[in-house]
Every structure is written in C-alpha cells, then in structure tokens.
Amino acid sequence: MIATIKSEVKDNCLYIGGVSLEKLAKEYGTPLYIYDQEDIEYRIDRTKKAFKSRKVETNIAYASKAILTSYIAKLMQHEGLSIDAISLSDMYILKKSGFELKNVYLHGNSKSDEELYYAIENGVGIIVVDNLCEISRIKEIVADLKKKTAIMVRINPDIYAKTHSHLITAEKNAKFGVAKESISLKEELVKLKSEKLIDFQGLHCHIGSQVNNGEAFLTAVNSMIELAYELEKEFGIDVKELNFGGGFAIRQNNAEKEPDTEKLLSGIIKLVDRKAEELDIGLQRVTIEPGRSLVGPAGVTLYQVEAIKQTAGGVNYIMVDGGMTDNIRPSLYGARYDAVIVNKVEAKKQKLFSVAGKCCESGDILIKDIKLPEVCVSEYVALFATGAYNYSMASNYNGLVKPAIVFVKNGKQILTTKREEIAQVHQNDLETEIM
Numbered sequence: 001m002i003a004t005i006k007s008e009v010k011d012n013c014l015y016i017g018g019v020s021l022e023k024l025a026k027e028y029g030t031p032l033y034i035y036d037q038e039d040i041e042y043r044i045d046r047t048k049k050a051f052k053s054r055k056v057e058t059n060i061a062y063a064s065k066a067i068l069t070s071y072i073a074k075l076m077q078h079e080g081l082s083i084d085a086i087s088l089s090d091m092y093i094l095k096k097s098g099f100e101l102k103n104v105y106l107h108g109n110s111k112s113d114e115e116l117y118y119a120i121e122n123g124v125g126i127i128v129v130d131n132l133c134e135i136s137r138i139k140e141i142v143a144d145l146k147k148k149t150a151i152m153v154r155i156n157p158d159i160y161a162k163t164h165s166h167l168i169t170a171e172k173n174a175k176f177g178v179a180k181e182s183i184s185l186k187e188e189l190v191k192l193k194s195e196k197l198i199d200f201q202g203l204h205c206h207i208g209s210q211v212n213n214g215e216a217f218l219t220a221v222n223s224m225i226e227l228a229y230e231l232e233k234e235f236g237i238d239v240k241e242l243n244f245g246g247g248f249a250i251r252q253n254n255a256e257k258e259p260d261t262e263k264l265l266s267g268i269i270k271l272v273d274r275k276a277e278e279l280d281i282g283l284q285r286v287t288i289e290p291g292r293s294l295v296g297p298a299g300v301t302l303y304q305v306e307a308i309k310q311t312a313g314g315v316n317y318i319m320v321d322g323g324m325t326d327n328i329r330p331s332l333y334g335a336r337y338d339a340v341i342v343n344k345v346e347a348k349k350q351k352l353f354s355v356a357g358k359c360c361e362s363g364d365i366l367i368k369d370i371k372l373p374e375v376c377v378s379e380y381v382a383l384f385a386t387g388a389y390n391y392s393m394a395s396n397y398n399g400l401v402k403p404a405i406v407f408v409k410n411g412k413q414i415l416t417t418k419r420e421e422i423a424q425v426h427q428n429d430l431e432t433e434i435m
Contacts, residue, residue, distance in 0.1 A: 003384055004036035004298050006409075014342045014382060016300060017408030021342045025302050025380045028404050029419060031322030032302040033391055037075070037409040039298035044079045047290060050265035055273045056283055061105055063246045063291025064090060066388035071407065071416035072295075073097035082125070084289050088115045095122060105152075105204075105243070105289075109176050116141050120149045128204050128243075129153045130177060132188050135198075142197040150199040152243060153189070155180050157223040159207050159216055177205065180227055189237050200237070202285075203228060206245025210292065210333075214264045220244060221268050225275045225283075232281050239283060244268065246289035250296040252385045253338045261293055292388035299387020301327060301403075302342070303366075305379050306358065316353045318375055323357015324364040325400045327383070327390045331363045339367055342380040347373035355381060359398050391417075396425050 007016045014021045017036045024034060044060075051058050061082035064072070068085075073094050076083055082103040085091050094104060102125045108115070109130040116134075119127055120141055129135055129151050142149055156177035178185050192200045207220050221244055228239035249259045265288070276283045303320035310316050329335035339355060341347070349371040357364035366383060375381075394402045401424075405417035 004039040004300070005042055006036050006038050009345045012344060012346050014340060014345050017413075018411030019408040019413050021300070021302055021382055022380060024406055024408075024413065025304065025342070028406055028415065030302050030304040030380065031320075031326050031403040033326075033386070033403050033405045033417075034300045034302060035295070035387060035405065035407045036298045036300075037407045040075065040295055041079065043294045043297070044081065046262055047265065047288075047294065050262040051269060051288060053269050053273055053286065055276060057285040058269070059285055059287040061103075061243070061287055061289045062294060063289045064094075065392060066291030066295050067299075067390075067392045068093060069391075069405065069417050070097035071405075071414075073099045077103075082287070084128075085124070088112070088118055091115070091118055091122065091124065101125065105287075107154075113137065113141070117145070120145055120147050124149075126150045126152055126201055132178060132182075132184055135188055135192070138198060139195065146197075148197045148199060150201050152200075152202050152204045152241065153178060153185065154204045154206070155224065155227060157205050157207070157220055157227075159220050159223065180223065186231065186235055186237075189231065190235055193237065202239045202241035202243065204243040204245065206247060206289070208247050210247065210249045214267065217244070217264060218267060218271055221271050222275065225272065225279065225281070228283060229279045229281050239281065241285040241287060242272075242283060243287040243289065246291055246293070248290055248293040250293055250385060250388075252296075253336050255336070261290075296388035297385050299385065299390065301383045301386040301390060303355075303381045303383070305375055305377050305381060308375065308377060316351060317356045318353050318372075318381065319356050319358065320366070320381055321358060322400075322403065323359045323366060324361065325357070325359060325397050326394050326403050327357075327366060327386060328393050328395070329389060330366055331361075332393075337367055337383045337385060339370060339372070339381050339383045341373055341375050342382050344373045344375075344379075349373055355383075359400070396420075399425060401425060 004016055061084050062076045064083050065086055074097055077099050084105040084107050086108050101123050104124045106119045106124050106127045154177040157180050192198055203224055205220055205224055207216055224242050231237040231239055248261045251258045272286055303322050305318055306321050307319035324331045352369055353372050355367040357366055401420035404419040407414050407416050
C-alpha cells in the first residue's frame with residue numbers, strides 16, 4: 001500500500017492524518033481529494049535540507065500547476081517557498097490568498113498582453129521569458145507603465161528525459177524555451193544591458209515531468225552552467241540566477257522504486273558549487289521548482305462504488321462515482337495507481353478487478369487489473385499518490401462537478417475547497433432564443 005507518511009490502519013479501516021477516510025467520505029461526499037498536510041511539510045523540509053549550497057543562495061519555488069488553491073498558496077508561503085505561476089488566473093488566486101507576488105515566477109510559452117501587464121503592474125518577482133519576441137513586448141509594457149521588471153530566459157538545452165512523451169519539455173523540437181545555441185538570444189541579452197526598466201536575472205530550464213533519471217538532471221545543470229559561463233566571459237552578461245526547474249519523479253504504485261530525490265538534489269548542489277568555483281562565474285542564486293514531489297504522495301482520492309460488473313470476457317469491473325474528470329492521468333499518460341477498499345485494508349486480496357470511471361468513454365479506466373478483496377456497492381475505494389495534476393486538470397466532462405478538497409493533520413480536518421455545484425457548471429450558459 002502506497003499511502004502518506006501519516007497513514008495507519010485501525011480495525012481494518014484506513015486513517016490518514018489521524019482521520020478515518022470512511023468518516024470523511026460520509027461527511028464531505030465523494031469523489032473527494034484528501035491531503036495529508038504533514039506529508040507535504042515533511043517533503044518540503046527534506047527538500048530544503050538536501051538543496052543547500054555552501055557557496056550560493058538556494059531557493060525552492062513550488063510548481064503550482066501540480067495544484068493551486070488559496071490554502072496551498074498560504075501553506076507554501078508559511079513554509080518559506082516561492083511559487084511559479086502560469087496564467088492570469090494563477091496570479092489572481094495568489095494575490096487573493098495574500099501570497100507575496102515578489103516571490104512569484106511567471107511562466108508560460110504563450111503569455112497574453114493582459115498577463116504581462118498584470119504581472120508588471122502587481123510586482124510579480126520574475127517573468128520567465130519563453131521566446132525572444134516576448135522581450136520586445138515586455139519592453140513596450142514597462143515603457144508604458146514606467147515600471148521596472150525582472151526577467152529570466154527559459155533555455156531549451158535539448159536534453160531527452162526518459163519519461164512519457166507528453167511529459168518531455170526540453171528536446172530540440174519541444175514548444176518550450178529558446179535554443180541554447182541561439183545567436184539571436186545572445187544578441188538580445190547584450191541589448192538588454194542598456195535597458196533601464198528590465199533587469200535580466202538569469203536562465204531557466206525544465207527537462208520534463210515525472211523524470212526518474214538523475215543523469216538527465218545533472219546534464220541539464222552542467223549545460224546551463226556552461227551557458228552562464230559563455231554569456232559572462234564572452235558577452236559580459238551577468239547571470240545572477242540559474243533555475244533548473246522541477247519534474248522530480250514520485251513513486252506512484254507498489255511496482256515502482258522510490259526515487260532518491262534527496263540524493264539527486266544534493267548531487268545538483270555539489271555540481272553547481274564545483275563548476276561555479278572552477279569557472280569563476282558570478283552566480284548568486286540557484287532555484288528548483290518541485291511540484292509533484294512535494295504534493296503528489298500526500299494526496300488520496302476517495303470514490304464510492306456505484307456498481308460491480310463482470311463482462312462476458314471475464315473482466316471484473318468496480319464502477320466508481322468519479323473517473324477521468326477528476327483524474328485524467330491514467331487516460332492521458334498511462335499512469336498506474338494503487339488502491340484499497342477503505343474498510344477492508346487488511347482483508348485478503350483474492351480477486352482481480354479493474355476500477356472504471358463513470359464517464360462515457362472506454363478509456364475511462366482509473367486502474368486496470370488490481371487485486372482487491374470482494375467489494376460491495378456503496379463501499380469506498382481510495383487511490384494513492386493522486387495529489388498532483390488531478391484537481392488542477394479536473395474537468396466537467398459529461399456534466400460532472402469537480403470534487404471538494406480536505407486537508408488533514410493530527411486528527412483534524414479542514415475543508416479547503418468546496419464541491420462544485422451543478423448550477424456553477426452551467427452558470428455561463430445563456431438562455432437565448434433560437435435565431
């Protein structure tokens with residue numbers, strides 16, 4: 001069973017953070033996202049300790065695309081983390097939550113003028129430029145607003161991360177970043193030296209997501225340091241910060257090995273310290289952007305069994321009240337999860353089941369072939385390691401509402417996001433007459 005650090009079994013029933021999952025299901029309904037707050041705090045602490053340099057400042061920016069709510073933003077600020085944002089909506093919720101926007105990195109390969117204006121007007125810390133034409137637009141906006149902003153440039157170092165093809169972000173034809181070899185990049189950065197309202201901070205890269213390949217990360221780090229050296233020594237461009245992105249893998253099921261993220265982060269820091277000293281570059285700060293590795297293992301999704309069926313071909317289906325609308329990852333990325341029947345955790349797993357979602361799609365299968373005890377209609381199924389990219393990618397397909405989110409810790413629970421109501425799903429539907 002892959003559960004959170006504060007999971008336990010009492011009388012055959014699963015508890016997380018000292019709270020019964022069966023109790024939470026009855027109180028808040030299902031599907032339900034549950035987060036073990038202590039698990040998140042533990043993983044942040046481990047990351048901080050591993051990512052510590054003796055030569056430069058180290059910074060951890062939470063990759064908010066994993067999940068972003070007001071409560072998450074407040075928790076990350078409480079833990080002293082920066083945050084990355086992708087859109088106007090992200091910046092809005094961060095501001096609404098009270099998160100200090102000076103500690104925000106704005107990402108995006110296709111930023112609108114509205115997003116850039118909002119970021120600059122509201123003092124977002126760093127805009128991560130994804131393409132060179134974006135620099136021209138930022139020049140116009142800072143001149144219009146008469147406000148200064150800081151930028152980094154996202155580099156595509158052409159590194160193939162061994163992960164799902166949809167999760168690779170740094171091979172040469174990926175849509176993200178500026179090619180490391182780009183002559184235009186160097187020319188543009190030289191021009192920026194005379195800009196009074198744009199402060200060039202440094203370089204960013206990100207090689208992919210759910211990457212369990214330490215060598216790929218170290219290759220990227222080495223590549224970025226070499227580029228920083230070239231810019232500084234040959235073009236007189238100060239590279240104050242290097243941001244190596246995130247994408248660190250987590251263990252999603254019993255068949256997978258637990259990635260040694262702490263060893264990897266320690267290796268990154270050792271490489272940075274050694275290379276910065278060897279090359280004598282003026283690097284001041286290094287940043288990473290973990291998302292999944294901080295919140296993924298802390299999340300559990302709870303479903304209620306609505307039907308049980310055996311097909312003519314002998315497949316035993318457990319039909320649950322959620323599916324690809326609250327967890328698209330099995331359909332999109334082939335993600336595999338472990339699960340338990342929450343009131344039969346220690347019962348003998350005697351039958352092979354597939355857990356099917358309720359959407360009208362043959363591909364809506366949450367888990368294919370998992371051994372579980374005999375299950376009854378109305379019992380609850382818990383899927384583990386679902387804390388990242390589930391709520392943030394949730395949809396209203398088939399008119400389904402998005403689940404609620406509950407955080408648990410030390411026997412306490414708090415509802416942080418309400419379950420969506422049907423009226424909210426259709427609130428933008430206009431009652432217009434036929435033309």
